[in-house]
Amino acid sequence: MNEPVYLDHNATTQPGPEVLEEMLDSLRTVWANPSSTHAPGQAARRALTDARARVATFLGCQGAELVFTSGATEANHMAVLGALALGRERGRTRLVLSAVEHPGLLALAARLKAEGQPVDLIPVNAQGQLDLEAARGLIRDDVALVSVMGANNETGVLMPVAELAALAHAAGSPLHVDATQLVGKTTARFDAGGADLWSVSAHKLHGPKGIGALVVRKGLVWPALFSGRQERQRRGGTENMPGILGFAAAAERAGLTLADDLARMRSLQARLEGGLRAALGDVHLYGAQAERLPNTSCLRFGTLDAEQVLGRLERSGVVASSGAACTASGTQPSHVLLAMGETPLQAKASVRLSLGRETRADDIDRAITAAVQAIGPLLEPARPAAEPQAA
Known part of the structure; x- marks a missing residue:
């Protein structure tokens, strides 16, 4: 049959054979905690550093800009909640999203709105394209974050990231892009689109589930969603070594083909x-x-x-x-x-x-x-x- x-x-997507092989090997050879100072821990630390560089090369960012997370949902939350925390210090209170964001991000926005957080949605036209004129009217100097998916997960319609970046930066706001559907399906790179933050998830490009990243542009000091010393104190918790190495293998394979x-x-x-x-x-x-x-x-x-x-x-x-x-x-x-x-x-x-x-x-x-x-x-x-x- x-x-x-x-x-x-x-x-x-189905994890590739190179992903499974590297994940299994990591469980045998670099299973120690990469924060430990002994030899097994330092071997794991070297593997983590190498994996970070491989993922960063594929995404078009620096290794230091990469914060490993449990996936794009966590990365999105880290971007939004971090921006609002920073925005309150500068009198910026509004969150601007597109009306066609992923349900997980819209659910977060709905919860925040119910708690009194101002949230505005940028409409789209009948083709699913973002209304840039409406965006211009919404992106003002009281905005803490503009957040938009790079490509819609249902229709596949691409969003005008460069134009939104210009609008957000002119208003003094960072731009966050949920790039989950961009990576592996376009040639988009973090260093070429003008965004300040990118969310990605490994399982969308033949990597494992439970691992993703938030890319934070160099120079931005971003609050941690989970406190701890890992990931340059931006995301606490012992690193998911099999997931990270599987992510690296998937990213490397995707870049080649x-x-x-x-x-x-x-x-x-x-x-x-x-x-x-x-x-x-x-x-x-x-x-x-x-x-x-x-x-x-x-x-x-x-x-x-x-x-x-x-x-x-x-x-x-x-x-x-x-x-x-x-x-x-x-x-x-x-x-x-x-x-x-x-x-x-x-x-x-x-x-x-x-x-x-x-x-x-x-x-x-x-x-x-x-x-x-x-x-x-x-x-x-x-x-x-x-x-x-x-x-």
Whole structure:
């Protein structure tokens, strides 16, 4: 029996063999605490320093700018809560986000707002593109932080990071970018985009879960979310050595094949979207006129409920999702699509197909065939009722 076609790489990716090998080796050879002064501890410290340099090279930052975290969610919290703590010292109280941020960050913003923290959301247009005119009106000299995802996890639409950086810096505010979906899917680098903070997560680029980083631009003194002496006193807790070394292996591998991976995924994305639209007809592609990630296709098949579509696809050998993995239960319409002007019915019909570096042309062809067989009959127009027979 064929393995299912996996088209949910924006949710997570399979750890590469080089990642598993390095993680397992670390448990054998550098298991000591890297803060210890004895020889085993110092061997672990050297491995940590080397891993930090490898990740930093891939991200386009300095090793000293890299703060290892448990993932992008923690990094996002560290960025937001740190900025608000610093902002209060300067009379800056507002937080400005986009309306289509990851649910985890919007949940933090909602909690802060309920506690009295001023929060403003930058709207997007029907293509999912950020409204820069609205951003100009919101980013003023009372803003503690502007935070935006580099690429939307549901639609793949890219955000205008450079323009936002200029607006934020003109107002005296730092810019934080949730780069979780950027790394491994674009050529974006921390040192080239103008952001002051970047959040990343290893499991989005074939690394392990439970490890990520916040990149803090050199010169910024950032408050710790967890107190302790590790990570230059910016993130307490004994370092996750297997996770960090797995992250380094994944980053190194991604850097070696990035150009080829991006070109191949872009070609396969066009093959998938063109094939589905040609075969099924009633297919709406979100963000079709916007600059998008080369691996992400957010689609609606008529107004068929996403859970029905995904269930039929999985029974036909294709696995995908209806958006962010943490909110893909199907009980609520996508907040991203609602922000783009879709109705709740339409927003509950979206399906996200996200490709990865293992995706091949035959996977795309299998996915199209499965969609035609599983979804096609549901999209066929109902036949008119037969005329009553004459007596």
